[in-house]
Each structure stands twice: as structure tokens, then as C-alpha cells.
Amino acid sequence: MTRLLAELPGSAVASTLTSESILVVPVGAIEHHGPHLPLMTDALIAESVATAAVGRGAEAGLDVWQLPTLAITKSDEHHWAPGTLWITADTLMSVLRDLGRSIAATRAKKVVFLNGHGGNTALLQVANRELRRLYGLQTFSAPAGRVGAGSGSDGEPDEFGMGIHAGYGETSIVMHLRPDLVHESLFERNVPEHLASFSQIGFNGYPVSFGWLSNDFGPSGVVGDPTGSNAVAGAAMFDRSVTLAVEALEEISRFSPRAPSPSSGTS
Amino acid sequence: MTRLLAELPGSAVASTLTSESILVVPVGAIEHHGPHLPLMTDALIAESVATAAVGRGAEAGLDVWQLPTLAITKSDEHHWAPGTLWITADTLMSVLRDLGRSIAATRAKKVVFLNGHGGNTALLQVANRELRRLYGLQTFSAPAGRVGAGSGSDGEPDEFGMGIHAGYGETSIVMHLRPDLVHESLFERNVPEHLASFSQIGFNGYPVSFGWLSNDFGPSGVVGDPTGSNAVAGAAMFDRSVTLAVEALEEISRFSPRAPSPSSGTS
Amino acid sequence: MTRLLAELPGSAVASTLTSESILVVPVGAIEHHGPHLPLMTDALIAESVATAAVGRGAEAGLDVWQLPTLAITKSDEHHWAPGTLWITADTLMSVLRDLGRSIAATRAKKVVFLNGHGGNTALLQVANRELRRLYGLQTFSAPAGRVGAGSGSDGEPDEFGMGIHAGYGETSIVMHLRPDLVHESLFERNVPEHLASFSQIGFNGYPVSFGWLSNDFGPSGVVGDPTGSNAVAGAAMFDRSVTLAVEALEEISRFSPRAPSPSSGTS
């Protein structure tokens, strides 16, 4: 049976979804990923992980459903690169609010944004709260690809933890999913290594965030090192991403911010 | 070679698109289509026609490219039905403006919205002008499915010209494209026949438009008559839709509002 | 007795309007109409037709009322021409929403936008649905001037069906209504005849719409052929417009999307 919500008739939605249903919204991007990866990289990864995770989750008994992928999102950091299709933060917030209101018309209460584009992460967190406040939904956002940012271990290139865009991880996964779309001859490392000398400012996991556009690091549109990327590593990364996504869905299925009542025997 | 723009790397977009390129944006909807058709009906038709037409157009030498489908659009007339995923007129205008600005960063000048959802038609016309004014783009919108609204000829059910939603035409096309998603046992006619007595007010082609929600015509979510729908008729309709879409693309490729200069020999 | 709603005291509105009342909102434009017609052409025609039609409708027993003319509307296609006074699509939507909310505070349920400016047509259709959804109003939009776009028959100039702006029809009507405002010596044909060679793309009635600005067709601001315009033809056109508007009002007075119950004897 399908787990793509949009394949159901509307009448079936009313009877199929329950207050336990989890709706998974893949969130991608269509944006410049250097000379070697397709514009659709983030949308491809988000949708692929979602489809696999929803499938496995459903098999495992989770009441989980996949919604259409939001392919065109907030890629403002790549706005300078022709081919990037992007909407502003304001527009994406409007889309998410409208989507939340649509979902609130069903019986489902839990929504997960499975996000393939780092540039959406913060805004999705803002939206999570907004949708909870406005519509009473329980909202979650999770990364679609669960790959490191390049530490140099295990034969991977050392990206100094900055392999965040079109680097080893993303490139390998796309080589696994759609090898026909990868241009290996154009792999070229572009890591702003001098940033490693800062102890507080950095991309992720640093206390101080900074506002950057991808051409702040040069004209290539890459932040990372695709050299050495390969489909085998990509397959492993993809599988790990799906596994973790399924585990996330399982946690979400039993998640409640308020502790269960004592008689349930928790805490 | 792919004609899906998002499968290209950004770098390739810059060199591949020209001022003659035509970008095709399939515009669908995820909305209640009665008990027998999937929510994704309009998105399915728009994307299917687009893919086929762009493919044939490219073969015929047209410089034509397909963008990702806008699946979730302005389905406000079905807002009452759980499962409908919709954004407001304001949000869709914002999305289209942002998309126009994105396209304006490439060398392409011509954009076609290939629209599978009647509820978007008017707004796309507004957007066409807005994108022309704001970004200098040459903008077009065309219907994806080229089917009648049910005149009762040729063995079709008589829908009094009101088979506009989940009726004979749409149902037959989906039976052709995705028979697994059609629930034939739930076919049920719902035609507001009394409207045929009005000579000025009507759905399309009448001088007087009216604002309606789909439940104004009863609870079924259908406006038309799916009974008798069949995949053979659907295949013919689909093929006709694709043929006309290709012809439209061909016209667009040589369209200019200003007459060519006399030396070119046109009137 | 007056049928201009704004001539009533507020207290009288509360007691005079009923759930059967039809409110007519003339929608015009103040925009460049070439060298020979006044900026107010569309506002003049819309208001004149409305006043005549409401008067005749009231005589015929219709519960119909005229609201103040929206004179300054969405003339974005003439934004380049000094003298055009226009508001954006967003602003006009806001005005219409606010007007809808105002009307919803009365007992009236039916609203007709009698529109003299083609550039508003699509947006009014969007608004019709929005006001129905937001405020439960029954909304309609109708063209004020019911003239052809120039087929060349009956001694009219052949405008190839493109006499849509400051051409034979509009010019003749203004010569009937306000001959003092027409500059006959400046009549000049400007028809983009080469567009007639397109079978799918066109102004109205063609499947493919395109986004145009009026200066896309040259600097004159005319799309049509005013030569040969005359007040006699204009009087006939005006009368026909009023007659059809009255008929539209009569239809609207008995219009309901849901079929009347069987006992009322309708199918």
C-alpha cells in the first residue's frame, strides 16, 4: 500500500490518518552545487531518504506518510549562481504556515520536515514553533543526510569539518543514487581552511554563527572536497541516513513533551 | 541528454541556457478529487504532460527545459477537505515572484507555466504580467490537460460543459497514467445541472465568473461525471494534450509581441 | 429612491439591505488609453454601465445597489505611461479583501464586480474565491463593456480580434458618453497583426495566455483601431452592455451553486 499521501483520494485521507499519524515532508533545494553535482542534489537526497525511511518505517508498523517534496526553498546563499531556484525566508515561512494549516485540517498531529539543505535548518526551527503555536501541531525537523562534514578519518579527505556543500559526503551519496548526474572530472577541492584557526566562529557546532554567501569562499560554489568521493562510501552514508531517519520516526511516534502520567510507569 | 534543468550542475546552466531557452514549469495541485482520484491528480497530469512535451519539443529542436513541478498551489476552493495541501493566493504570488527572480539570473527569457489546476489559471495570468514587469521575462501560461468539460458527444457522459474537476476527462487521463490510483467503484456523477439554465454565469467561457468552493456543489468534491471514464479515452486525451503543448512550445519559441521588422518579411 | 448605497445613512443600510440584496461595485482604471482617449476611460464606462444597469434593475424589481467606483486599480501593464494611476496586484487584493469584510458586516450576501478594465479580470476571479472563502459572500465579476474585440464585420475596422484597448469599441462608447473627451484627430491604428498567425497564444479566448505590457506593442498605448469609431455605434454598444448587465443581475438574483430542492421543481 502506498505511503505517499498524495496518492490517496481525499476521502481516504479523512479516514486513514489518525492522531498518531506522522507526516514526513522532504525539504530539498535546487541550487548551485559546484560544477560536478546537479542543482537538485538536496532535493534528491531528501526525497530519497524520505522514501526509504517511510517505507521501512511503515514496514515496522509506524503510522507514517510521505508528503510531496518541497524542492524549491531558501537557497539565498547561492542566489548569485544562475540555475539556483530559491524563495526568500519570508516566502518559505508563508509556504510552511500554509502547509501547517492544511495539515491541521486532517487528524494528523505530527509533522516532520526531513531536510536536505542546511540553509533551511534555522528557518525550519522557527517554523516548528510557529506551527505548534498557530495550529497545535507537534513539529519536528531532522537532517535527511546524516554525514559528517569531513574530519579526514577513514580515508576520507580532510575537510576540516567544513565539508558542508558539494563535498565528500554529498558527492558520494549522489554517486550512489544517481551516478549519471555526477561529473567526476570536475571534482575540485574548495575548503576555506583558514577558518579552522577560529575557535568560536564556524559553520556548525561553533558558538558563533556567521552570515555567509557561498561565493564568499570563492567562485566554485563548493565548500568541501569532493575528490575521492565514491558510490560505495555514498551507499553506506545513505544507508546510515535512512537508518537514523527511521529511528527518528520511531522516537517521534512515542514523543510527548509532557511526561506520561505516573501510572504509565515512566520517569 | 536530460532536459530537466535541475539535473544540470549550476555551472552548466550558465553555459547551456540562452536567450532563446524556454523554461517549462509544471504547476499542479494536491487537492481533494472526490473519492475515486488521488490528491495528486493535477500534479500528475501537469508533470506528465510537461515531461512528454519537453521531450518531444527537444527532439524537434526546441531549446526547452523542464523545471521542478510546483505541486502545492492555490487549492483554496478545496480547503474544507482534509488532505488538500494548499497555499494562499498571496503565498503563491510570492513563490512565483521569487521563481521569476531566480530565472532572471539566468540568460533564459521565456517561461511557461504548464498548469494542471484550474484554480491557478487566473493567478498565473496575474503573475505573468507581474514577472514581465518586474524582471523583463516573457511569460506564458497554458493548460496541461487539453480536454473538454463534457459535452456529451462521442459517447462521453453529458456533463453540461461542467466536467471541470474529477469528471470524465481527468479521470480518464489518470486511468491512463496511473490506473493503480483510480477507484472505479467509487465513481459518482455530481454535476450541478441547474447551472446550465444560466446564460451568463458559468465556470468557463461565460462572461460572468463566480466565486465558488467545491463543497458549494455538495459534499462529494466532484464537479463532473467520472462514470464511463476509461484508459483508452484517457490515452487519447493525454496524447492530444501533449501534442498541443508541443505546438504551444513551438509557437512560444517564435513569439514576440512586437512585429518583426519588415525586412524579415512578416506582416 | 436612490440606489447609490453611499447616499443612504448607515442606519438605513442596516434596515434596507437584505440577504437578497446585490451590491454592484464598478471597477474602472485610470490609465493611458493612447493619445485620443482620457485616462478615465475604463472608470467612465464601468460607472456609466453600472448606474444605468442598477437603475433599470431596480425598476425591474431587483434588490440591487451601487457602491462607489474603484477607479484606481491594477494597471501595471501601463505603468510606463505618465498619468497612469495604478496599484499593485497585492494592494488591489488587500482593497478587495477589506471591501469584502466591510460588506460582510451588512446583511447583503451577493457582490458583483462590474469591471471596465481587462487588466483586472484575472485578479477579480482570484478575489471572488477569496471573498467567498473568507467571508461567505457570493461573489461575481462581469465585464462592464460588452463589445467585441474587432472582427471587421458590420463596417467595423478589422482589429483581428485584438481591439482590446482604446480601439473601435472603447472609443465609440466614450464618443457616446463623453464626446468632449475624445480627440478624433489623434486616432491611430495599432494592431499587432502578426499575432494573428499564432493559433494558441493570444489575448482572450486562446488557450495560452502571455504576460504583456502595453508598450510591448509599440509606443502608442493603443491595442486596436479607433479609426472609424463613432458615437452612434458607441450608443448601441453601450445599450447592449447595459442590457446584458441587467440580465446578468437578474441571473445573479436567482443564482445558487447548489440546486434548489426538488419540491421547488427544478432539476
Place this chain on the structure above:
Amino acid sequence: MTRLLAELPGSAVASTLTSESILVVPVGAIEHHGPHLPLMTDALIAESVATAAVGRGAEAGLDVWQLPTLAITKSDEHHWAPGTLWITADTLMSVLRDLGRSIAATRAKKVVFLNGHGGNTALLQVANRELRRLYGLQTFSAPAGRVGAGSGSDGEPDEFGMGIHAGYGETSIVMHLRPDLVHESLFERNVPEHLASFSQIGFNGYPVSFGWLSNDFGPSGVVGDPTGSNAVAGAAMFDRSVTLAVEALEEISRFSPRAPSPSSGTS
């Protein structure tokens, strides 16, 4: 020759307006004015004063032009009363910004909002600055009706200076302009006299402003005392209003915030 800008063809606007031209925008309202005055009271007064003042100003050699009346404006304080047609502060700001941008496309630099509705006064001041900043226009706003608020002198009723809405002044002017629209039998005093005991808080001219809705003062929709209103007094008030408007236009014609250069003989 007409001084109604909208009666000119667009082509004439380009050649007729100069950087010295003054554009007068009558700003009215369609709002509850108690049981005795029409909804259109403010629009009537604003447009009547504007027409008379522009006419006299033109005769006196001023380069002055009248734009279409903004009839439906910010009547939020009467939103509770059926018949009031109003737009929000946000919408009116959008309309004014759009209008300012339209005007900036002509050669005219000076715009005067001749305002008949007190509820617009503050917002017009905000808009004056916004249009100056955004478009470089020289903007002005002036009251259309120059009447007192009822001091009790000269045989007028004592309105304690609170005759601000549908009181002696407005009622008398409408009796002069459109006696057929005034319902004398329904004159009824409604003055919140207890407010006169406050020395700082009050309607106009007091240091402390307060936010009020017209039904804060009771259900009548009147703030003032129409009893004793008469057309003779109204004629005098109207004439005074026109005279002062003409004087204002004359001042505006020679107004510049920066002092003229010394050689011009500064004061």
C-alpha cells in the same frame, strides 16, 4: 479646460504637467454618519471642496490638477456599523505608496491630499513623509472642511469642541451641498460632554490622544450636535473651506523647505 487629470489623455499628461504642477487628491470616506447623514458625507465634502478650489485656483493661475477621489479609506473607528466601507491602515498605506509611485512617473512633484475624514489625518502625515523619502515628492495634507468643532458661539450649538463627526458643521455643509440626502427628523445630539472635564486628553488640540471607536460614545454614530444645522450656515462654511483651500494651494505653489537663495530676497 478641464482640471480633472483623468479627463486628459495619457499623452497629454506627459506634456501638460510640469515640475510646478500641484496634484490634488480628494480623500473621503464611506462611513456611518449617524441616522441623518449619508455614508458618503466625507467623500462628498472632500470632492466638492476640491473641485471648487481647483477651479478657483486654476482661474487664479495656479498649475493645479484634481485626481480621482479616494472614497473608501481608513474608517476603522466605524467598522462596527453596517454600511461603513473601509480599508485598514496597512491597505491605505499601500494605496498611497502606489499612488505616489504613479505620480512620480509624471513630471509633477507636488501632491496635496485634501482630506475630508479625520480618521485619515494621522496616516496621511505618515504617508507624506514616506512618499517624500521614497519618491522625492513634495507632499502635503490639508483638511477639506474648515469648520470648528462646535464652540457654542454665534448661535451654534455648544458641542464643547467635540463636534467632530456628523455634528453641526458637517451636517450644515451637507444640507448646503445635497439637502436631499439629509434626514432632519433624525437629528440627535450626542456629545460626550464629560470629556470636557479632562484638560489633557481630547479629540484634537489636546496633548494626549486616545484611541477611540465611534461606538465608544454610544450607539448613535454621532459625535456632535446636528440640531440647528442649516444650509445657510453650511454654505458659509463651505465657502470658507474653499477659500482656505485655495489659499493653501497658493502657498503650496511657492513652498520650499529650503530657503530661497539670498539674491532672491529671502525673509
Place this chain on the structure above:
Amino acid sequence: MTRLLAELPGSAVASTLTSESILVVPVGAIEHHGPHLPLMTDALIAESVATAAVGRGAEAGLDVWQLPTLAITKSDEHHWAPGTLWITADTLMSVLRDLGRSIAATRAKKVVFLNGHGGNTALLQVANRELRRLYGLQTFSAPAGRVGAGSGSDGEPDEFGMGIHAGYGETSIVMHLRPDLVHESLFERNVPEHLASFSQIGFNGYPVSFGWLSNDFGPSGVVGDPTGSNAVAGAAMFDRSVTLAVEALEEISRFSPRAPSPSSGTS
């Protein structure tokens, strides 16, 4: 006990505020005030007057509380001057609406904007009504500094009533409050004296308002005459401002738009 609301715990707010409580919101500005006064002049004055007035009011038994100062407001007239920190009219309206909604979640009903920046006055009046309509609050706005605009009496410089920005009054008050922030050597008169020749157009108290930017009057950023400013005069002005603010709070505490019932002994 503190009268700074933000010093209370949230739990205490719920129990402390009553329907009689008056919330005072100081509204300042951070904007160019010429070469001799700090950017924070208006915020300093607004907050200082508020603190003193709330303190005295509380001692006198008023149920009055001070909210955090809105320091960055609508200084669009000084947008050209580096250092001015300003938000647009739209943004300030949004802030005020949000603040109104926040206040409506408490039991307090009365809100006073104590405003130190003339450029906010009109917008606060618009907001007063908006917050009353949207949230049922009783809203007031009052000037923080109660100083004249320079009439030339009492040894003051003659500013022709135009000492509205960084002139004698403001400068003297800042010399009293924060002498360390005043640069006396840079005092320079900048009064657009030629405006005194206009009888209708002027800054305050004139019937005709005009839209101005502060550099319309020259590059100094001053509109007034600071020469002769002194702390002694400033202390007197400040004290008068506080006294009048306390009196305003006292009036507000017993203000109601509707007259008290007769048995209460109406005036």
C-alpha cells in the same frame, strides 16, 4: 517596590496587574540630532520622563507600570544621516500590534505611549485606534517632553516656533539629564525662518502638514536653535514635563469615553 514591569516575575504580573493598571511605554528614537546632541536624545528624554512620572504617579496611588523603552523607532526623516537607527512605518506598526497583543494577555486595559520623538506622533495615533479595535485596549499617546518650539520669549532664542529638533528645548533638557553628552562648542542655529511667512503650512498646529526629511532644511540635522541652551532651563523644562505626565496619568486613570451613569454624578 519596583514599577518596572519587566523586573517582576511573570507569575507576579498575573496577580499584580488589574483592569485599572496603566502601562506606560516610553517611545524614543536613535537618530541624528546635529553635531551637539547624542543619537539617543529622544530615547533618553522619553525614558527619563517616564521613570520620574511613573515613580511620582505610584507614590500618588496610581496603579501605573513602566515597560521597556522602544528605543529604535520611525526616524525615516533622518535616514540619510549615518548613526540613525530606524525602522519603517510598517515595521513599527507591527511592533506596536504585537505589543498590544502581548498586553491584551494581561488584565491591564490601559496603555500609554509616552513619546519622545515627534516623528512617531502620527503613527502612534494610528496605532492607538488599531489596538483599541483589535484588542479592546484603551490606548493613549502623550508627548514626553512638554516644551515649546521656541517663541523667543523669556530670554529664549526665537526659533519662530520651529525649534522641533535639537533646538533650545531638547538641548537644554539633555544638558540637565546628561551634560557629558552635549557638545556646546558645536551649537549652531538652523531655523528655516522663511517658513514663518506661510500661514497655513507649518510643522505643528498648522492646518496643512507637509512631508519633510531633516536634510530638506540643510545638512546640519538641526531644526531649531541650540545656542543659549542651559541646564537650568533644562531642569525646569524636565520638571514641567514630568509634572504634566503625572497629571496625564491621573486623567487616564479615570478616563472613560462613555459618560459614567447618572447615579455616579456625571459632569
Place this chain on the structure above:
Amino acid sequence: MTRLLAELPGSAVASTLTSESILVVPVGAIEHHGPHLPLMTDALIAESVATAAVGRGAEAGLDVWQLPTLAITKSDEHHWAPGTLWITADTLMSVLRDLGRSIAATRAKKVVFLNGHGGNTALLQVANRELRRLYGLQTFSAPAGRVGAGSGSDGEPDEFGMGIHAGYGETSIVMHLRPDLVHESLFERNVPEHLASFSQIGFNGYPVSFGWLSNDFGPSGVVGDPTGSNAVAGAAMFDRSVTLAVEALEEISRFSPRAPSPSSGTS
């Protein structure tokens, strides 16, 4: 010499700021912090850390300036609690955009939002990018308080890493900064301990974010454990926060996304 930008005259700003200047914007909140902490907790901490860090930074030779604190920000998760003063995500984005545009009018290029409220973190990251794109500013956001979320080590209460609001850390710092505002008798632990059983979902540092309102965890408004809080620990935490903020400013002063040229000998 002052480092509060608003204490400078506008004229001095123009000459004092350089392209190396760093503008520090303290970002606080006025929101429910349980029964024991003041509403202003986050604003107090942000401003206190900023003042201390800017002072020390200036002494250390940094070209650093403090702007007025944004006290009322996005506290939507506490909207249910009377006393919380909050603006929406949309409003805060507007404020930040306006502020960015204001700053772009100076010569300064670097802006740091020193943020005391976790609920602003994600939105500030969105704004960082928006301001970089729109105005070319180099933008940063950093936490004001650098405290853990309660690991139970060093004699601290075990908050299971969830001491994020009004817990041990914040309470101790306020006891150091403003002991008069802390109500020790009302300390009460409220830690949703059952959340510790989730491995992916959590407040910070977990891959899956969730949208929460503070009353999702019970009515207290606390998420953490204030018991055992003390001023000595608070002093140490505050000092550490200031030290790290100064280090962050130092890094920011030499931060550039693009690597310095080779001749500078880096990377």
C-alpha cells in the same frame, strides 16, 4: 570614552566608525521565567555581558561599539504567560532588516547579535544571511550567556542537559547581577526528565529539533532546576561569558570568509 554608539552625536558616527568597526547588538527578551526570575532576565544578561565585553574589548584595542538592546523579541514559546512581551518572527525579521539597512548607512561592516534568548537563535541565523545578502554586512550571532544546560557535575543540579530556561545557570547569573530581583523561596525544579530517553530528539545538540511552547512542559514556565543557584556560581558564569564574548569579538575583528592572500602567510 563611551562605547555606546547612541551616546555619540550623529556627526561623530560618520567620522568615528570605520570599515573595521564591530557593532554589538544585545538581544534580550521580556518573557516569563517562572515564579522566581524577572521577565527581563534575558535582556539583563545580554546587556550586561555586552557592556562588559565591549568595555574590555575596547581596552584591548578593538574597534567595538554597543548598540541599544533589543529587549522585546521573539518569545512566542511563552506567549501564553501574561507579562511576556513578544513580537512575531515576521516582525523581528523586519526589525533586523531595518536595523541592517540603518547600519549599512555607516562605514561599519561587522555586526554581532549578542543574544540572551535561545528562542531567537535560529531566527538570528536566518537574519545573518539576509543582512549579508541585502546589505553586504558581515554578520555574526553569539550567545550572551555561556553556561551549560546542567550536566550535574561540580555540585550543580542534574538538569539532564535541559536547564535551558530559568534553571541553575540563568538563575545564578541573575543572583549575581541583580539579587534583588530573584525570589529564592519560589525555586522549583521542572525538568522534563523523560526526554532524556530520546537519543535523537532534544533541545540543543540533538539532530532532531522539535517545536515546543514552554507550557508543553507544565505550567511553571521553568525548564531546568533553579534550586541550589547561587551568586558565587553566577559570578563565575558571568565572568566566563564575558571572557568568551571578548574572545569572540577578537576573532570577529580578524575574521574574513575568504582566505587572506598568500603573501600574508596564512592557511
